[in-house]
Every structure is written in C-alpha cells, then in structure tokens.
Amino acid sequence: MSPDRLPRRIGRRDVAAFARGCAVLGCGGGGGVTLAERLARDAVERSGPVRVVDLDELPPDALVMPCGMLGSPLVFEERLPTGDEPAELAAAVRDVHGRPVDALMPFQLAGANGLIPLAWAAVLGLPLADADGTGRPMPNMATVMGLAGVPPTPAFVVDGAGQSITIRARTRERFVTTAFGVLAGVGGLGAFAFELMEAAVARRAALRGTVSRALAIGRAALGRAGSVESALGGGRVLVRGHVRHLRHHGPEQRTGGSLMIDSADGDRSLRVEFQEEFLLALDGGRVVAATPDTIVLFATETRRPLLIDELREDLLVTAIVADGPAAWRTPEGLALAGPAAFGFDLAGEAPR
Amino acid sequence: MSPDRLPRRIGRRDVAAFARGCAVLGCGGGGGVTLAERLARDAVERSGPVRVVDLDELPPDALVMPCGMLGSPLVFEERLPTGDEPAELAAAVRDVHGRPVDALMPFQLAGANGLIPLAWAAVLGLPLADADGTGRPMPNMATVMGLAGVPPTPAFVVDGAGQSITIRARTRERFVTTAFGVLAGVGGLGAFAFELMEAAVARRAALRGTVSRALAIGRAALGRAGSVESALGGGRVLVRGHVRHLRHHGPEQRTGGSLMIDSADGDRSLRVEFQEEFLLALDGGRVVAATPDTIVLFATETRRPLLIDELREDLLVTAIVADGPAAWRTPEGLALAGPAAFGFDLAGEAPR
Incomplete structure (x- = not known):
C-alpha cells in the first residue's frame, strides 16, 4: 500500500x-x-x-x-x-x-x-x-x-x-x-x-x-499489507535465528548489553549491541548496521517487534535493518545519533 | 532609636x-x-x-x-x-x-x-x-x-x-x-x-x-544606637561564656549538632542545639528558648553575630534570645516553625 x-x-x-x-x-x-x-x-x-x-x-x-x-x-x-x-x-x-x-x-x-x-x-x-x-x-x-x-x-x-x-x-x-x-x-x-x-x-x-x-509499517508488521522491509523503505533481513549469550552489562537491565543471534543453519552469528535501543549489529566482527539505522528484532513466530526487556535466551527472532532518517546521517546528526554518541568507537570503520 | x-x-x-x-x-x-x-x-x-x-x-x-x-x-x-x-x-x-x-x-x-x-x-x-x-x-x-x-x-x-x-x-x-x-x-x-x-x-x-x-537591630549590633535586645523587642541575654563541646552530629557540618556555653563564672552551662540555624537552648535540661524564637550567638568581643560554621571551641560568645514572629507561634505556625518540625520532641514541655 x-x-x-x-x-x-x-x-x-x-x-x-x-x-x-x-x-x-x-x-x-x-x-x-x-x-x-x-x-x-x-x-x-x-x-x-x-x-x-x-x-x-x-x-x-x-x-x-x-x-x-x-x-x-x-x-x-x-x-x-x-x-x-x-x-x-x-x-x-x-x-x-x-x-x-x-x-x-x-x-x-x-x-x-x-x-x-x-x-x-x-x-x-x-x-x-x-x-x-x-x-x-x-x-x-x-x-x-x-x-x-x-x-x-x-x-x-x-x-x-x-x-x-x-x-x-x-x-x-x-x-x-x-x-x-x-x-x-x-x-x-x-x-x-x-x-x-x-x-x-x-x-x-x-x-x-x-x-x-508508521501506519504503513504497522500494517505490514500486522500482516495486513506488504512487507515490513519495504514499508521501512529499503529494509532487509540481517538474520533469522536464536538468541544466544544475552548479556546485560550492568546490574540494571537498562544499562545496556549484547546478544548473539545464531542462524538456524548454524552458518552465521550476528552480534547485536544495545543500550536503551538496539544500536549496532556486527557480522563476524564487521559492522553491518549502526545507529541511526533502524534495527528491529521481531519474534519470528508472532511477527511482533520485541522490546529489549522481552528478549530471552533461545527465542527465535528475525533481525531487520533499514536506513535511519537522512537528517541523522549528516555529520551534525551523527554527532547526536551515531555510534560515537553512545560510546562506540568503530575505529574508522565505515558502517556497512 | x-x-x-x-x-x-x-x-x-x-x-x-x-x-x-x-x-x-x-x-x-x-x-x-x-x-x-x-x-x-x-x-x-x-x-x-x-x-x-x-x-x-x-x-x-x-x-x-x-x-x-x-x-x-x-x-x-x-x-x-x-x-x-x-x-x-x-x-x-x-x-x-x-x-x-x-x-x-x-x-x-x-x-x-x-x-x-x-x-x-x-x-x-x-x-x-x-x-x-x-x-x-x-x-x-x-x-x-x-x-x-x-x-x-x-x-x-x-x-x-x-x-x-x-x-x-x-x-x-x-x-x-x-x-x-x-x-x-x-x-x-x-x-x-x-x-x-x-x-x-x-x-x-x-x-x-x-x-x-532589621535596620534598627543592625544599628544596635554595630554599636550605633541602643541595645540589640531592645531592638529585637524584648530580647534578653541567656548567657555569656565559652563555647565547649561543639559537636556536629553528621559527617557534614550542615547536618546539625550541639554545643555548650559555659558561663565565665562557671555557674551556668547552656546547651544549644542547631541544624541549619540555632533551634533550641536548654539550661540544666530545661528549655529556655526554642524555634521560632530568635536565638543568636554573638562573638562577645566583636559583637558580630556568628554563623554556625564560624563557631569554634573556647570562643567567648553572648547568647541572646527574643520572641519569633507571632505568626509562627500559632498552632499552624508551630507546625512549620516549632521544635517538632525539626524533629525535637519536647515531651509536652512548654517552651520557656
């Protein structure tokens, strides 16, 4: 639609x-x-x-x-x-x-x-x-x-x-x-x-x-019309697999952490870093998605987007990424919304 | 004046x-x-x-x-x-x-x-x-x-x-x-x-x-006109003596404490309790002044009113008390300005 x-x-x-x-x-x-x-x-x-x-x-x-x-x-x-x-x-x-x-x-x-x-x-x-x-x-x-x-x-x-x-x-x-x-x-x-x-x-x-x-994305996510990837505008599936090694860095769930998503065929393993939101995705150490990208983890069975608090070990998820708003991808925008703003040092690596 | x-x-x-x-x-x-x-x-x-x-x-x-x-x-x-x-x-x-x-x-x-x-x-x-x-x-x-x-x-x-x-x-x-x-x-x-x-x-x-x-009180305190006691309106000297046993209850000077003022002739010993301000004066266990009374400690030599932070052991001071504003001495006023508002339980004792 x-x-x-x-x-x-x-x-x-x-x-x-x-x-x-x-x-x-x-x-x-x-x-x-x-x-x-x-x-x-x-x-x-x-x-x-x-x-x-x-x-x-x-x-x-x-x-x-x-x-x-x-x-x-x-x-x-x-x-x-x-x-x-x-x-x-x-x-x-x-x-x-x-x-x-x-x-x-x-x-x-x-x-x-x-x-x-x-x-x-x-x-x-x-x-x-x-x-x-x-x-x-x-x-x-x-x-x-x-x-x-x-x-x-x-x-x-x-x-x-x-x-x-x-x-x-x-x-x-x-x-x-x-x-x-x-x-x-x-x-x-x-x-x-x-x-x-x-x-x-x-x-x-x-x-x-x-x-x-947002309405179009929601309709797609509810299975009413089109795919979430296209509603997001050029979105793509990063991996489908099981949540493993879910770690919260601090004593509070809200202080950030990381998880792995191991693909069902065992071929791939995506690492996702989060704080309040999903911020980075790395495939074999290579950054494949980074804030301000839209990184979403869906429960594969229900197609429901998951909150970080809802993640559980072994949950089957689908990770999707799409470009974030262009305004956040300018130098001024990245200063607020880019990985460095959240303390990630990507050491000169260009995201994707 | x-x-x-x-x-x-x-x-x-x-x-x-x-x-x-x-x-x-x-x-x-x-x-x-x-x-x-x-x-x-x-x-x-x-x-x-x-x-x-x-x-x-x-x-x-x-x-x-x-x-x-x-x-x-x-x-x-x-x-x-x-x-x-x-x-x-x-x-x-x-x-x-x-x-x-x-x-x-x-x-x-x-x-x-x-x-x-x-x-x-x-x-x-x-x-x-x-x-x-x-x-x-x-x-x-x-x-x-x-x-x-x-x-x-x-x-x-x-x-x-x-x-x-x-x-x-x-x-x-x-x-x-x-x-x-x-x-x-x-x-x-x-x-x-x-x-x-x-x-x-x-x-x-x-x-x-x-x-x-306040102008009249200040003039008196500076020795320009009249006595501080009369400028305060019915004020009186509680004691002249040396600061002893200065104690701060908490780790910070501002969390309150107490001191004794031992009269020069050794006859009397006034206990003063303070938090942010002087709040109570007790003579032999009897309350002789209590917030909202105006309780002031002057350096006897300089006539300067002392901040709690300026108190030192052995300092010669003059303690003066005067009635606080009448509005604070109503039941509603005492609920905010009376000893109980600062955690003092005077156990039914009428101040003065």
Missing part, C-alpha cells in the same frame, strides 16, 4: 496498526506501546477519528506543537496519566503564545511517544501533523528540529494534576538540564511540549510523512 | 547596618551576608538609594513581589549572580501578570536573602516593601504568606543567564517539590519570586515593619 492510499484519518480500527508501527520504530526501546495504545484507542473511541494533515495543508503560520511524555516507563505504567495533560498543555501554550495550538505532532515517533500525541489530538479535537522530530528513540530530547536550529523554548511541562511549568532558556543544553530538573520536580513523569513552531518552519525542520509511514 | 525615626531610604551608608540586622536574624544560618552585602552596596552605589515603603503607602492593587535566591550558599559564592536576575524576574512577571511589579519584598528577611531584594530593588528602581515573609530562616520556602493562604504560584525562577521558568501548581506541597526540581535544573542556584500578591493582601499576610526593624 503506497502512502497516498493511507487513510487521512486515524480511527479506532487504525490505532493497532499505528501502535505496531510505533513499536517497530522503537528499535527495542522507547517504552512499550501497550498502555499508550490503550490511551489512544480510548481517546479516539470517545472523541472520534484524528485527522492526519500534511504540513503543506496547514497555513504557513499554523502553530505546530511537538509533544509527548518524558520520564521512566515504569512510572508511566504505575502513575497513569490523568487525561488532563493535553488541555493543560494547550492552555499553557495559549497563555504564552497568545493563540491556540493548531496541530499536534509527536516529538518522537517511536514507542509510546508516537501514540501519546494521537490520544491528545483526539481529546483536543485537533489534527495530527504527518511528521515527527526523531523517527527513532533519541536520548536527551534531541530532535531534527534542534539540528535545524528551532529554539526549544518556550517549552511547557504539565503533570495532569494542575502543575504547569514554562521553561525559557537561551541554549539548548541549558533547556535540557532544566527540563530534567523539572521532570524530577513533577515526580519523574511529565507531559512535554517544546520546539513549537509555525508550519512553514516545520516543513523544512521536521521529518515529514512519518505518521503515514 | 524608634522605627519612625529610621530612614525611609536605604542608601550606601545604611547597607552595613541592614546587613548586620539580616545577619542577626539569620540565627546562625541563612547564609553569610558578606557577598550579598557587597552586591547590595554596589547596587545602591550605582543606582541610588532604595525607598522603603510601608504597605499602607502602596495602592491596594500594587503588585508586591516576594523574592530572593535559593540554593546552596557554597554555589552562591562560587557562581556569582550575573546581575541580570532582577530584570529577568521582572520581565517574567510582566509577561504572566500583564503588568509590572510595583514593589519588592524579601521573602525571607534573614541572612543573605534579606539583602538580595534590596540589591534588586536598586537595580530595578523600585521600592522595597517594609515587610517580609519569615522574619527568620525557614526551610522549604515556608512563609507566613503561605500560612495566610496566599497562593505560591505563578512562581518565577531565573538563573541570570537567560533561563526563565514559570511554575503553576495546584498545591503548595507540589509547588515546593517542583521548585526544588527546577533549582537542580538551573544548576543548584536560582533567583526566585513566589507568592506575588497585591498590597492589600500583603497588609494582612506579610510580617510588617521588618525591614525597619
């Missing part, structure tokens, strides 16, 4: 595919989508389908709000959102900008944060821009809008319980430091909106068509 | 007395006043004297901004204020309130935070309200305005380097938690304004006449 044949609305029956697409783009991290999928489905059922708009369809001065939740996935699951987050964010933005938000956009279309803005758009009765800021999980609120020089502030944090914090910062680095301080202050989980911009700016600064792409 | 004969302006030559008064009210804590005194003197020299206004002199709807700095005194001394803090705070307030600040007020007239608003008032060319929110050091941003039900937010935090954070919270408790998160986010030191209110509200909610009182 080509993107132009995708629905221009996400209704109740599309949420599962979109959620699956978000899970694929999570690259093993980004938080599980189960809870966020339920929130999005409930919101769409209650408030009706969400219109997905190309940035070109919006007036040039339309106010686009990249948003999502930040904090520990564990806190997210223990302390459910109250449902007031989108209204609180919208009110804070209106106070500061003196005009209402025109469209929402996932700041990070990967894992749970792909789905949250869909739920919020439904609640607010606003369209979702067919775009996002990362195309994959990224640490420290890094986005391609940041690469393009979009100022991160005024930024907005709410907790859904009446706390509302507005941050203004002169530098991106300071913004991030303050944002994490605020996050601690609101109990480790907050609804964020930052890098608000007009549609004319978003057209050149954001990753475009990515909501449609 | 009676308060009505005090200057209605604080000029260059008054800063030292005001600083000394702030140091006395610091009760051994509140941060040293040396740096803040220099900032205030420089500001007054550069911008001219600061007018001190009674809240009755302000129009009922005048916007009064309680303010000061929060964070570690160590950070304060290592990372000097940039000087842009007052302008940044004023700009943030104007943005949110839609009108300018009319008068500044120390949220805590004790230690360094008595002097900071004086410096800022000079820079902004605004009057200083003859009032404050605590009359003594208090933990967790507790003020008598809070007791009176003044909402703490919208509150404002700036770092003097372009970071500006606005906090809105539904409860005081949440505000404080968020404020400390924000404080961490701006590097452990921030300029704060909270509990902004109109003058008509401040008249019933704030401690009044306290800037004039």
Whole structure:
C-alpha cells in the first residue's frame, strides 16, 4: 500500500496498526506501546477519528506543537496519566503564545511517544501533523528540529494534576538540564511540549510523512499489507535465528548489553549491541548496521517487534535493518545519533 | 532609636547596618551576608538609594513581589549572580501578570536573602516593601504568606543567564517539590519570586515593619544606637561564656549538632542545639528558648553575630534570645516553625 492510499484519518480500527508501527520504530526501546495504545484507542473511541494533515495543508503560520511524555516507563505504567495533560498543555501554550495550538505532532515517533500525541489530538479535537522530530528513540530530547536550529523554548511541562511549568532558556543544553530538573520536580513523569513552531518552519525542520509511514509499517508488521522491509523503505533481513549469550552489562537491565543471534543453519552469528535501543549489529566482527539505522528484532513466530526487556535466551527472532532518517546521517546528526554518541568507537570503520 | 525615626531610604551608608540586622536574624544560618552585602552596596552605589515603603503607602492593587535566591550558599559564592536576575524576574512577571511589579519584598528577611531584594530593588528602581515573609530562616520556602493562604504560584525562577521558568501548581506541597526540581535544573542556584500578591493582601499576610526593624537591630549590633535586645523587642541575654563541646552530629557540618556555653563564672552551662540555624537552648535540661524564637550567638568581643560554621571551641560568645514572629507561634505556625518540625520532641514541655 503506497502512502497516498493511507487513510487521512486515524480511527479506532487504525490505532493497532499505528501502535505496531510505533513499536517497530522503537528499535527495542522507547517504552512499550501497550498502555499508550490503550490511551489512544480510548481517546479516539470517545472523541472520534484524528485527522492526519500534511504540513503543506496547514497555513504557513499554523502553530505546530511537538509533544509527548518524558520520564521512566515504569512510572508511566504505575502513575497513569490523568487525561488532563493535553488541555493543560494547550492552555499553557495559549497563555504564552497568545493563540491556540493548531496541530499536534509527536516529538518522537517511536514507542509510546508516537501514540501519546494521537490520544491528545483526539481529546483536543485537533489534527495530527504527518511528521515527527526523531523517527527513532533519541536520548536527551534531541530532535531534527534542534539540528535545524528551532529554539526549544518556550517549552511547557504539565503533570495532569494542575502543575504547569514554562521553561525559557537561551541554549539548548541549558533547556535540557532544566527540563530534567523539572521532570524530577513533577515526580519523574511529565507531559512535554517544546520546539513549537509555525508550519512553514516545520516543513523544512521536521521529518515529514512519518505518521503515514508508521501506519504503513504497522500494517505490514500486522500482516495486513506488504512487507515490513519495504514499508521501512529499503529494509532487509540481517538474520533469522536464536538468541544466544544475552548479556546485560550492568546490574540494571537498562544499562545496556549484547546478544548473539545464531542462524538456524548454524552458518552465521550476528552480534547485536544495545543500550536503551538496539544500536549496532556486527557480522563476524564487521559492522553491518549502526545507529541511526533502524534495527528491529521481531519474534519470528508472532511477527511482533520485541522490546529489549522481552528478549530471552533461545527465542527465535528475525533481525531487520533499514536506513535511519537522512537528517541523522549528516555529520551534525551523527554527532547526536551515531555510534560515537553512545560510546562506540568503530575505529574508522565505515558502517556497512 | 524608634522605627519612625529610621530612614525611609536605604542608601550606601545604611547597607552595613541592614546587613548586620539580616545577619542577626539569620540565627546562625541563612547564609553569610558578606557577598550579598557587597552586591547590595554596589547596587545602591550605582543606582541610588532604595525607598522603603510601608504597605499602607502602596495602592491596594500594587503588585508586591516576594523574592530572593535559593540554593546552596557554597554555589552562591562560587557562581556569582550575573546581575541580570532582577530584570529577568521582572520581565517574567510582566509577561504572566500583564503588568509590572510595583514593589519588592524579601521573602525571607534573614541572612543573605534579606539583602538580595534590596540589591534588586536598586537595580530595578523600585521600592522595597517594609515587610517580609519569615522574619527568620525557614526551610522549604515556608512563609507566613503561605500560612495566610496566599497562593505560591505563578512562581518565577531565573538563573541570570537567560533561563526563565514559570511554575503553576495546584498545591503548595507540589509547588515546593517542583521548585526544588527546577533549582537542580538551573544548576543548584536560582533567583526566585513566589507568592506575588497585591498590597492589600500583603497588609494582612506579610510580617510588617521588618525591614525597619532589621535596620534598627543592625544599628544596635554595630554599636550605633541602643541595645540589640531592645531592638529585637524584648530580647534578653541567656548567657555569656565559652563555647565547649561543639559537636556536629553528621559527617557534614550542615547536618546539625550541639554545643555548650559555659558561663565565665562557671555557674551556668547552656546547651544549644542547631541544624541549619540555632533551634533550641536548654539550661540544666530545661528549655529556655526554642524555634521560632530568635536565638543568636554573638562573638562577645566583636559583637558580630556568628554563623554556625564560624563557631569554634573556647570562643567567648553572648547568647541572646527574643520572641519569633507571632505568626509562627500559632498552632499552624508551630507546625512549620516549632521544635517538632525539626524533629525535637519536647515531651509536652512548654517552651520557656
């Protein structure tokens, strides 16, 4: 199914595919989508389908709000959102900008944060821009809008319980430091909106068509249409085989580790390195995939993309890789999203 | 010297007395006043004297901004204020309130935070309200305005380097938690304004006449006019003697401790308990002074009020006590400022 044949609305029956697409783009991290999928489905059922708009369809001065939740996935699951987050964010933005938000956009279309803005758009009765800021999980609120020089502030944090914090910062680095301080202050989980911009700016600064792409990826992953590899755009299977030698480097599962995937015929053995997400794949010591590539491990039997936390010894998996967003493959992008940003020294080896 | 004969302006030559008064009210804590005194003197020299206004002199709807700095005194001394803090705070307030600040007020007239608003008032060319929110050091941003039900937010935090954070919270408790998160986010030191209110509200909610009182206390402490005891209002000497058995309970000097003051004639021995400030004085096991009382230890020779950090074995000191602000001696006030709030169980013993 080509993107132009995708629905221009996400209704109740599309949420599962979109959620699956978000899970694929999570690259093993980004938080599980189960809870966020339920929130999005409930919101769409209650408030009706969400219109997905190309940035070109919006007036040039339309106010686009990249948003999502930040904090520990564990806190997210223990302390459910109250449902007031989108209204609180919208009110804070209106106070500061003196005009209402025109469209929402996932700041990070990967894992749970792909789905949250869909739920919020439904609640607010606003369209979702067919775009996002990362195309994959990224640490420290890094986005391609940041690469393009979009100022991160005024930024907005709410907790859904009446706390509302507005941050203004002169530098991106300071913004991030303050944002994490605020996050601690609101109990480790907050609804964020930052890098608000007009549609004319978003057209050149954001990753475009990515909501449609996630829907197509999800449909393929659910076996409804086409292959995941082609939906990802030039994706390919690296190996099918069993998980072996799963190792977590630190005492916490989230501190990273590695695993081997031994092909069923015993001919090949792929090594995968991960931290919060899958970051590197090596075949006989040669790097065959590296962040910002999209590296996904599917449970071969169920075709479900696996979270790192779900990996188990002997599980039969299919590893797929596709190019990451081009914006992350520039020198400036690689500085944030490349292997070196995660501490991997590839010693001059060109990825693939 | 009676308060009505005090200057209605604080000029260059008054800063030292005001600083000394702030140091006395610091009760051994509140941060040293040396740096803040220099900032205030420089500001007054550069911008001219600061007018001190009674809240009755302000129009009922005048916007009064309680303010000061929060964070570690160590950070304060290592990372000097940039000087842009007052302008940044004023700009943030104007943005949110839609009108300018009319008068500044120390949220805590004790230690360094008595002097900071004086410096800022000079820079902004605004009057200083003859009032404050605590009359003594208090933990967790507790003020008598809070007791009176003044909402703490919208509150404002700036770092003097372009970071500006606005906090809105539904409860005081949440505000404080968020404020400390924000404080961490701006590097452990921030300029704060909270509990902004109109003058008509401040008249019933704030401690009044306290800037004039601090000036009178400082003049007395400098030996310029009257006694410290009478300037404090019914203060009395508890003991003159030598510091003995100075003990810090924890590994850090700031975790509290105790000392004895042995009178020169050997007849009496006063025990003083402290945490961030002097909190209790016991004579033969009987409580003779307890927070929210103002307990001050002066170096007898120099008449200088001592910080807890400055105490040394064998130092000759004079311990003075005076009643704390009446607002802290109500049941609600004692819950925040009384001995039990600092973990002291006086087992039903009535202080004094």
